[in-house]
Amino acid sequence: MSIDAGGSREQGSVLSGIRACLLTQDRKLIRAVTRTLVPRRILVDRFDEFPTPADILLKYGFVLVDSDIAEPEELEHKLQTAGISRQRLIFFSHTTEGKHLASLLGKFRLANIIAKNGGIREEELLVTMHKLLTGDFFGVGQYLTHGTIPIVQAVRESTDRSPAVASLVGFLEDCLVSKRFIELARNSADELLMNALHRAPAGLRSRDSLDTNAVDFAYACDGRYVGISVSDSYGSLTEERLYNFLSRCFNMNEYEVPADTSGAGLGLYVVFRSADQLVVNIAKDQRTEVISLMDIRGRMRDFEGRNKSFHLFFGNI
């Protein structure tokens, strides 16, 4: 077991002077975003509808779009016209049903969707913007408050999985995290580890040949979040596969498991359901990291009532 000297970092200086525009009519969202960004010296322009001409949006460093700004079909059309790069687009969504979101995901390959029901979390918005600006994607530490030290373990083969998960459970018990959250964390860790180990190229799965640093398992708790990260050095999770699975996740009320299913999608679905934020970092052919963040400040009832956020970051190490 080793200690990752991660921990959160100061996002303010990197973000200072950036221009962002917010497209919403939701007063609560306006207040939350403004209070989060303006003190960091981010300039925020607000629009209560899509501006005309749409290319005005191209001058902004970030375009923050509330899914309620327009009817679904109109929203799709406007996004299409605006041609905003998905690396600059942050989407706020309140719906848990997800059919519309699933459709948008497929069409626009949305990379950052922040749940807004129950209010946005300012740290989530800041970390997302910081990561997009710096390209520094990897690590669970950036999601946690300063001074939080993630515990990192190498998991080399399937038999390491149970002890690794048991160490997470023991840690969370020591932190007096409630049993129901521990159960969710345990399941997520188990699924993520299994997926990561199975993503290993077939030739590397044997005991002797698996790279000793092939899968890293990291976890931490800062009193607000339980964060779990599983990363592998294969980078083989494709965008195509991910969006395929996400469309099903966001369409969750209609989820049905085919009896003959064999893919890892179901495991990721379990993780998605057990998280407030699911973050996937991909450096193609180099590294894949999946991070699950659970907000443990409330009760399970609050957790289950909240929408899920999703973030996908592509880049190089």
Place this chain on the structure above:
Amino acid sequence: MSCEIEVEDSNGRRHIWIRGEIDEDFDAERLKEAFDNHLTFHLEEVTNISSCGIREWITFITQVPCSADIEYEKCSIPVTRQFGMLSNFRGPGVIKSFFAPYFCEQCDEETERLLQVVGSSDPQKSLNPAERVCAECGGLLEFDGVERVYFSFIREMAR
């Protein structure tokens, strides 16, 4: 810990107890061998179900004939969550009773209660008044989840 399966016949029905975690080592073959057209599953000691376990279970349950008389008794919270989350997890079976999560605000303690399914009415009505209060402080227990989601299988069964 992988799960144990125990089989017993009584009152003209076959009873199967599943205990522990339903995961990749789940012995679906054993269930197939023990299958009977009048079958009750007792699931209070199922502690967890992994995605591999879900797959194994669904492979089993989707092969069960629709005419089979299958009941689920005392489903643990992990099992009940799957009934609400995955539409084909229940198969042709009928859920008779299940555990639900509760919380005592005063004691800051999680607990659970066994609820009975009575038609499509609110299953929480099956609790007697003494069961609605915390054994420690006597305060009223609150349901610790989203009723609409957790009880969604009841609406499904009523269809």
